[in-house]
Amino acid sequence: MSENKNISIKDVAKHANVSTATVSHVINGTRFVSEDTKQKVMRAMDELNYRVNVVARSLRSRKSYVIAFLAPILASETSNHFFMSVAAGIQSVLKQNQYHLMLSDSHEEEEFEKEEIRMLGSQMIDGLIMAPSSRETDYEQLFGDYPVVYVDRVPNNSDRDSVVVDNRSVSKDAVEMLIRRGHKRIAYLSGPNTLTTTEERFAGYLEALSEAGLAEDKELVCTGEVSLDSGYKLTESLLAHKPTAIFATDNVMAMGAMMYMQENQIKVPDQVAVVAYDEFQWTRVTTPPLTVIEQPAFDLGVKAAEVMLERIDNADAPLSQHRLSGKLIVRQSC
Amino acid sequence: MSENKNISIKDVAKHANVSTATVSHVINGTRFVSEDTKQKVMRAMDELNYRVNVVARSLRSRKSYVIAFLAPILASETSNHFFMSVAAGIQSVLKQNQYHLMLSDSHEEEEFEKEEIRMLGSQMIDGLIMAPSSRETDYEQLFGDYPVVYVDRVPNNSDRDSVVVDNRSVSKDAVEMLIRRGHKRIAYLSGPNTLTTTEERFAGYLEALSEAGLAEDKELVCTGEVSLDSGYKLTESLLAHKPTAIFATDNVMAMGAMMYMQENQIKVPDQVAVVAYDEFQWTRVTTPPLTVIEQPAFDLGVKAAEVMLERIDNADAPLSQHRLSGKLIVRQSC
DNA sequence: ACAGCGTGCGTAAACGATTACTTAGCTTTA
DNA sequence: TAAAGCTAAGTAATCGTTTACGCACGCTGT
Structure with missing residues (x-):
């Protein structure tokens, strides 16, 4: 037809x-x-x-009305949901401004990510919003001549616009709350310390301890692979050192922790309290429901998109860097 | 620089x-x-x-090497994860073939979805893989002259390539398993019956009942909005009719059900057994761990992408329609 | 010695839009 | 009535590639 x-x-x-x-x-x-x-x-x-023919149009007008979002969206259930919420925020702003969103996955691997940036080439997109998988990499030479906005994470020495979460501060809140409830042996369970986010969370943990006059106990600090199994096993070894609370900076690892304690009849929160990163619907149906830190994922996306559009409008505007607050949601696990 | x-x-x-x-x-x-x-x-x-300049290139060569995937990816935690897994599958195939994946969100709303299709225009993409939000809509007139492959859902009277899950069959398996374990009052908890997938799941439920000589009890069939709250409330009213098992076709609604039972000290599976759709990591950390139906989401994507690439290669190949099997994962909730 | 052929590369016409410059024709103004 | 101005729309260059042709040159075989 x-x-x-x-x-x-x-x-x-x-x-x-x-x-x-x-x-x-x-x-x-x-x-x-x-x-x-x-x-x-x-x-x-x-x-x-x-x-x-939008292709011909953008060749001539040098505008594609496409913004790419490059993040580890497919890497795991956790980052998946977090970054998809960011994407939703981005999308909501772009749509109002007649822009398209192009989602690309970085697989949380540097090479994969670089390849994606290369594939974007030049002229295909009007801007790139990204959550870099490494803070060491020098991305600058890879980028085309479009603006770049970092979201959630920022590489070292970047002088680009950015929108991140105030991880240090909300992590500190969480640990302080545990301390107020009488906990003195608070374990730290986390993925590898390679991302700025993780680093900041650890800083918040340390700061809360130190301000309460508690010393850092290396035996209670435990990092490993981000996975359910890893969380399970690390919890097992952590418990040998008798923590009364666990602060988990990753959702999937917290699942592993919960699973271990459930299987071994360890009562939460009576024997061990738990506070973990990321609010999901399922955190309300565990036994007991989890106390979590909720990150403003959607808002992160909204802000990042707004910053991007402003930057497109005015390439010479001053640097625009933002830090959004997380929120502690207290439930029965602590 | x-x-x-x-x-x-x-x-x-x-x-x-x-x-x-x-x-x-x-x-x-x-x-x-x-x-x-x-x-x-x-x-x-x-x-x-x-x-x-990829734009100039595709203007001249009439190839963009971009495939769009249009689905309700941002609509809810459940569909989010499901469709992102599909996307991961698609991506894995496309990447090997030097294609790009462009993700678009339909918001599970017809108008929104149509608008997205319009925005794709012509020539911007080489193909469209989509999970239509409605089976009644006539999408044909909106499409450009690229091939279209339906995934997970298919509109009425479509003569396009498609890749879906055999929902009826695996749902039947699940209900049969409950029957074998002695259940006779099996409740059906589901979202509105507007998608082919939901319809098929209901058909499987009915078929299992009927083959076991059990009559359909309308009081035990309960559909409503897809949300945790809705699942919670519907479970409350369902329990008035004394089911011994609940078959939930949606993950978020199952969460609501679990939450209700947890709060009201209803023992799972002793008082009420539960089987629900969709495997997530968290289904292993509920008390008790959930028996679920796992959908081959990733494979769905892989197949859809393969079908797409074949179609691009050969526009005149015969119709290519596929039905993949789901898998019942039995845990302690039944 | 020259037709014929293979090799390596150059010329220039598309692809389908946007847009700076013109232009034709009419109205106003002095 | 002629110059100036205004209105609506046309002409054609341009964006950066790809690719159908064509060409020059050197080698081969007779």
């Missing part, structure tokens, strides 16, 4: 007896066209089932 | 003292170029920090 092959603005122009310029201006509303002519053009477009 | 503004193949050609054709052929390996010339060109590209 709708044979759409190769119908160009030229065909429409011929069919409507006007010039291509006029057709273009009707489509874009970029200059006055008399009502009569406008009607003729519209009718022609309808009859030919014309569809604008 | 890396001033990349406006470096085109022409600049490279001039700088290397060759023609643009040669540069293009070096980049794409599309015809023999002597080692010497090749080196010259490469060096020039390096020195100028040349980056191919």
Whole structure:
């Protein structure tokens, strides 16, 4: 039916007896066209089932109205949900401004990520919002000449716009709360310390301890792979050192911890209290429901997109760096 | 530093003292170029920090190497994870074939979805893989002249390629298992019956009952909004009719059910057994761990992408429709 | 010695839009 | 009535590639 092959603005122009310029201006509303002519053009477009070729358009206008979001969206259940919420925030802003969102996955691997950036090439996107998988990498040489906004994480020595969570501060809140409830042996369970986020969370943990006059006990600090199994095993070894509370900076690892304690009849929170990162619906249905730190994922995306659009508007505006607050949600696990 | 503004193949050609054709052929390996010339060109590209303009390329070659995936990826935690797994599958295949994945969200709303399809325009993508939010809609007129593959769901009267889950069959398995364990009053808890998937799951439920000589009890069939709260409330009213088991076709609703029973000290599985759709890591840490139906989400994506690439290769190949099997994972909740 | 062929590369026309510059025709103004 | 101005729309260059042709040169065989 709708044979759409190769119908160009030229065909429409011929069919409507006007010039291509006029057709273009009707489509874009970029200059006055008399009502009569406008009607003729519209009718022609309808009859030919014309569809604008966005590729040609962006070649000429040097605008694609596409913003890419590069993050470890497919890496795990946790980061998946977190970054998809960020994506939702981005999308909500972009949509209002007629921009498209292109999601790319970095797999949380540097090489994979670099390859994705290369594939974006030049001109395909008007901007890149990314959560870098490494803080050591020098990304600058890979980027095209579009603006870049970092979200959730920032590489070292970056002088780009950024929107992140105030991890240190909310982590400190969480640990302080545990201390207020009488805990003195608070374990730290986390993934490897390679991301700025993780580092900040650890800093918050230490700060709370130190301000309460508690010394850091190396035996209670435990980092490992981010996975359920890893969380399970690390919890097992942690418990040998008799913590009364566990502060887990990763959701999946917290699951492992909960699973271990459930299987070994360790009462939460009576024997061991638990506070973990990331609010999910399921954290309300564990036994007991989990006390968690909720990150403003959606807002992170909203802000990042807003910053991006402003940057596109004005390349010379001053650096725009933002830090959003997390929120402690107290439930029965502590 | 890396001033990349406006470096085109022409600049490279001039700088290397060759023609643009040669540069293009070096980049794409599309015809023999002597080692010497090749080196010259490469060096020039390096020195100028040349980056191919993918927009111009796809304008000319009529190929964008972008496949769009349109699904309700941001709609809820459940569909989010499910469709992101599908996306991961798609991505894994596309990447091997040098294609890009562009994720678009349909918000599970028809108008939103249509708008997204329109925005894709023509020529921007080489193909569209989608999970339609409605089976009634006539999407055909909206599509450009790219191939379309439906995944997970298929609209009525579609004669497009498709890849879906055999929902009826695995749902039947699950209910049969409950029956074998002696259950006779099995409740059905589900979202609204507007998707083919939901419909198929209900059919499987009914079929298992009927083959076991059990009559459908309307009081035990309960559909409502897909949300934790809704699951919670519907479970409350369901329990008035004394089911001994609940079959939940949605993950979030199952969470609501679990939460209600937990809060009201209803023992699972002793008083009420539970079987629910969708395997997540957290289903292993509830008390007790949940028996679930695992959908082959990743494989769904893989297959869909394969089908897409074949279709792109050969527009006239016969219709390619696939049905993948789900898997029942039995844990302590039943 | 020259027709014929293979090799390596250059020339220039697309692809389908946007848009700076013109232009034709009409109205106003002095 | 002629110059100036205004209105609506047309002409054609341009964005950066790909690719169908064509060409020059050197080698081969007779």
